[in-house]
Amino acid sequence: MTDQVAFDAIAATDHQSPGGIAHEPGELHRLLVDSIDDYAIFALDPEGYILSWNAGAHRLKGYVADEIIGQHFSVFYPPEQVKRGFPNFELREAARVGRFEDEGWRVRKDGTRFWANVVITALRDPSGGGLVGFGKVTRDLTERRRAEEILRLSEERFRLLVQGVKDYAIFMLDPAGYITTWNAGAERIKGYTEGEILGKHFSVFYTSEDLQSGKPARELEIATATGVYEEEGWRLRKDGARFWANVVITALRKPDGSLAGFAKVTRDLTDRRAAQEQAMEAARKAAASDEANRAKSEFLAAMSHELRTPLNAIGGYTELLEMGVRGPVTKEQVDDLQRIKRSQQHLLGLINDILNFSRMEAGQITYDYSTVALSSVIENVGHMIEPQAALKGIKLTFESCPPDVVAWVDKSKLDQILLNLLSNAVKFTKEGTVTLDCDWHDEQRVGISVCDTGVGIPSDELERIFEPFVQVGRSLTEGSQGTGLGLAISRDLARAMGGDITVSSEIGKGSQFRLTLPRTPST
Numbered sequence: 195m196t197d198q199v200a201f202d203a204i205a206a207t208d209h210q211s212p213g214g215i216a217h218e219p220g221e222l223h224r225l226l227v228d229s230i231d232d233y234a235i236f237a238l239d240p241e242g243y244i245l246s247w248n249a250g251a252h253r254l255k256g257y258v259a260d261e262i263i264g265q266h267f268s269v270f271y272p273p274e275q276v277k278r279g280f281p282n283f284e285l286r287e288a289a290r291v292g293r294f295e296d297e298g299w300r301v302r303k304d305g306t307r308f309w310a311n312v313v314i315t316a317l318r319d320p321s322g323g324g325l326v327g328f329g330k331v332t333r334d335l336t337e338r339r340r341a342e343e344i345l346r347l348s349e350e351r352f353r354l355l356v357q358g359v360k361d362y363a364i365f366m367l368d369p370a371g372y373i374t375t376w377n378a379g380a381e382r383i384k385g386y387t388e389g390e391i392l393g394k395h396f397s398v399f400y401t402s403e404d405l406q407s408g409k410p411a412r413e414l415e416i417a418t419a420t421g422v423y424e425e426e427g428w429r430l431r432k433d434g435a436r437f438w439a440n441v442v443i444t445a446l447r448k449p450d451g452s453l454a455g456f457a458k459v460t461r462d463l464t465d466r467r468a469a470q471e472q473a474m475e476a477a478r479k480a481a482a483s484d485e486a487n488r489a490k491s492e493f494l495a496a497m498s499h500e501l502r503t504p505l506n507a508i509g510g511y512t513e514l515l516e517m518g519v520r521g522p523v524t525k526e527q528v529d530d531l532q533r534i535k536r537s538q539q540h541l542l543g544l545i546n547d548i549l550n551f552s553r554m555e556a557g558q559i560t561y562d563y564s565t566v567a568l569s570s571v572i573e574n575v576g577h578m579i580e581p582q583a584a585l586k587g588i589k590l591t592f593e594s595c596p597p598d599v600v601a602w603v604d605k606s607k608l609d610q611i612l613l614n615l616l617s618n619a620v621k622f623t624k625e626g627t628v629t630l631d632c633d634w635h636d637e638q639r640v641g642i643s644v645c646d647t648g649v650g651i652p653s654d655e656l657e658r659i660f661e662p663f664v665q666v667g668r669s670l671t672e673g674s675q676g677t678g679l680g681l682a683i684s685r686d687l688a689r690a691m692g693g694d695i696t697v698s699s700e701i702g703k704g705s706q707f708r709l710t711l712p713r714t715p716s717t
């Protein structure tokens with residue numbers, strides 16, 4: 195409309211005398227055109243030379259009327275367009291069809307470019323129809339173009355970003371649920387390429403149960419009503435395999451509030467679900483095995499109690515007979531009674547060891563840690579074993595241990611380990627010495643060794659002696675009775691407290707057991 199007014203005005207000016215009266219319509223039009231600031235409005239003669247200039251043209255192009263009137267309008271075009279003959283082409287087209295419109299780069303006086311919308315209108319003599327010139331209206335759309343460009347770039351970046359995302363299927367549905375976009379994650383998770391899936395209904399991802407219950411449509415309804423729908427459930431891949439999905443459907447609305455479609459984001463949680471199920475299964479199994487362990491140790495405790503009662507009776511009556519309370523006994527009978535007594539003692543030891551071992555296995559042993567001075571432990575345990583050693587004529591020595599050498603252990607467990615090592619040393623030594631010694635220590639650890647000059651252990655059996663129920667080289671120690679559990683229990687206890695037991699030995703020369711323990715709580 196404005197353009198038309200402008201052209202009329204331009205056309206009118208050509209037919210007005212310069213001294214026309216201000217209130218004449220032609221003069222008014224000229225004033226109007228001259229003062230329009232937002233549009234460059236000017237007239238060209240039939241060859242394209244500039245005849246008039248307005249405020250908008252000055253503002254847009256930078257020239258004042260005096261310097262531009264009479265020049266050819268191609269000065270506003272970038273050189274490459276002038277070279278192509280574009281300005282003259284525009285005029286020819288306008289002359290031919292009456293009007294030519296274009297958007298493109300134009301040049302200001304200072305050489306800078308701006309994005310212009312240009313309309314050129316052919317002006318014809320109302321009487322004869324001959325071409326008298328052209329009206330040209332130019333608008334500066336640089337800002338709009340920049341904003342459009344920024345928007346386009348940001349949309350493009352966003353599209354590339356979404357398309358490249360691999361961990362999430364991100365795609366769009368139209369209001370009826372047909373798929374309109376697809377990304378790399380969707381292809382990876384669901385297995386369809388973009389070409390295969392665009393235009394298909396999103397219900398292809400649903401299981402037959404879900405289809406029967408009308409779930410896909412329900413989900414869109416909820417998203418439409420509330421803005422968003424979210425759930426976790428089974429979905430189908432292209433090959434028909436199920437995967438556990440987290441699904442978020444968001445309703446997209448146009449500025450006028452009408453529904454534009456839906457954005458759908460799907461994550462494949464199959465691995466996470468499998469991991470959760472595994473963890474639950476492991477927890478179930480652990481609970482079941484805890485239960486089984488408790489039942490087992492209750493059973494063993496009850497059984498050991500039941501076994502101990504008759505065994506104690508056997509011991510008691512054997513002692514009565516041995517002491518001659520029931521009448522005189524011969525030397526042979528005393529020997530037999532002592533054998534019965536040894537077997538009875540052995541059996542009692544066995545029951546204790548089995549009970550201990552099963553508690554250990556079931557992880558039911560609790561540890562009461564404290565800082566323990568080793569010198570006092572060594573002395574105590576040494577005194578306990580002294581009678582046994584004396585009986586066999588074995589020399590028992592405990593090397594003195596500096597009073598400040600300590601270990602961070604459960605004292606009763608340490609006693610148990612040392613007693614076991616010492617009684618083994620005495621048991622497997624015919625004559626000679628047994629030495630108990632805290633032989634080294636550093637900042638973190640302390641070592642205690644139990645050495646004997648006994649029968650020794652075959653080198654290929656050294657590791658095996660720590661296995662439960664293993665007894666090696668019994669022929670070397672006739673009469674020795676054990677369970678083969680002592681070392682297994684001792685090593686487990688030592689390791690549980692952060693230490694260890696190792697052994698070195700030589701047949702016929704003796705053995706050295708080494709217990710290492712932490713000096714301080716581990717951090």
Ligand code: ADP
Binds near residue numbers: 646651
């Ligand atoms: P037990 O002493 O009840 O047989 P242990 O587990 O304490 O069970 O010991 C396992 C085996 O290791 C013993 O049967 C014995 O063959 C061997 N052993 C342990 N200590 C010594 C030692 N000081 N000298 C020689 N052999 C030993």
